[in-house]
Amino acid sequence: MKDTASASPESLHTGPRNRRQGGGLRSGCDDESRGGAIDSDPCGALSAEPPARAILTARSRIETGRLIVRGFTMGDLDEIAQVFGDPQVMWTKPDTMTREQTGAWLEDALRRYSSDGMGECAVVLRSTGRVIGDCGLVLREIESERLPELNWDLRRDMWGNGYATEAASGVLAHSAGLGLRSFCALIKKQNERSGRVAARLGMKLERRVEWEGGTWDMWVIRCDRPRSVVHGEA
Numbered sequence: 001m002k003d004t005a006s007a008s009p010e011s012l013h014t015g016p017r018n019r020r021q022g023g024g025l026r027s028g029c030d031d032e033s034r035g036g037a038i039d040s041d042p043c044g045a046l047s048a049e050p051p052a053r054a055i056l057t058a059r060s061r062i063e064t065g066r067l068i069v070r071g072f073t074m075g076d077l078d079e080i081a082q083v084f085g086d087p088q089v090m091w092t093k094p095d096t097m098t099r100e101q102t103g104a105w106l107e108d109a110l111r112r113y114s115s116d117g118m119g120e121c122a123v124v125l126r127s128t129g130r131v132i133g134d135c136g137l138v139l140r141e142i143e144s145e146r147l148p149e150l151n152w153d154l155r156r157d158m159w160g161n162g163y164a165t166e167a168a169s170g171v172l173a174h175s176a177g178l179g180l181r182s183f184c185a186l187i188k189k190q191n192e193r194s195g196r197v198a199a200r201l202g203m204k205l206e207r208r209v210e211w212e213g214g215t216w217d218m219w220v221i222r223c224d225r226p227r228s229v230v231h232g233e234a
């Protein structure tokens with residue numbers, strides 16, 4: 001789920017402003033980062049605090065068969081603004097986002113990397129080098145629980161190729177390798193395509209939640225290290 005209302009960094013930020021990351025900043029998806037020094041059950045319960053380490057940052061780079069999921073930079077503004085400016089992509093949202101609103105969203109995403117240790121990342125199609133959407137984790141406060149929310153959006157002409165599932169699978173494997181145990185996705189009931197992505201990832205529709213004035217299906221996955229569901233990578 002993407003925040004769009006006014007798209008100001010203040011209104012978009014739901015994570016703690018004074019959170020400090022612990023040591024162990026890592027990027028990429030190497031074996032050491034997957035296997036080493038996992039905090040003792042850092043996010044084993046949905047109500048648990050996120051781990052005090054960086055999960056997704058500006059330096060993150062997750063490679064899958066056809067995609068690279070990497071930290072956003074402000075240089076991605078033109079391409080991601082095309083995605084959020086399309087009414088077909090934003091059909092479950094109140095409105096499309098202007099370039100200016102997308103710029104504020106991007107600045108907020110970059111801020112979350114350091115304040116929350118996680119955030120939205122760019123999804124790049126390897127064959128073209130173009131940004132085709134976003135996928136990542138956003139720390140949410142939902143019904144008094146702080147949860148990492150997995151989300152995804154793709155440029156309209158990229159739907160139907162398995163890219164969202166592939167990107168999210170990579171993010172799940174990477175983040176589980178760094179110690180996150182539980183993930184949720186907030187999906188509108190009518191967003192069947194998005195629900196199918198969650199189901200393909202192995203997420204379960206757990207319950208319906210009230211969040212920011214709306215009702216959402218909350219999909220959840222708890223795992224040590226999720227298997228990759230496409231191409232056997234990540």
Ligand SMILES: CC(C)(COP(=O)(O)OP(=O)(O)OC[C@H]1O[C@@H](n2cnc3c(N)ncnc32)[C@H](O)[C@@H]1OP(=O)(O)O)[C@@H](O)C(=O)NCCC(=O)NCCS
Pocket residue numbers: 001002088089090091092151152153154155158159160161162163164165166186187188191193194196197230
């Ligand atoms: C949600 C969204 C990212 C899903 O896109 P998607 O293309 O349906 O999902 P994927 O990229 O995982 O592709 C899966 C589809 O590609 C098909 N596919 C085709 N080739 C494939 C391949 N090589 N590998 C895997 N799947 C493939 C699958 O069968 C599947 O189709 P199905 O769901 O009809 O069975 C996209 O609809 C979107 O951006 N929507 C607007 C924004 C939005 O709603 N975001 C989520 C908010 S909660």
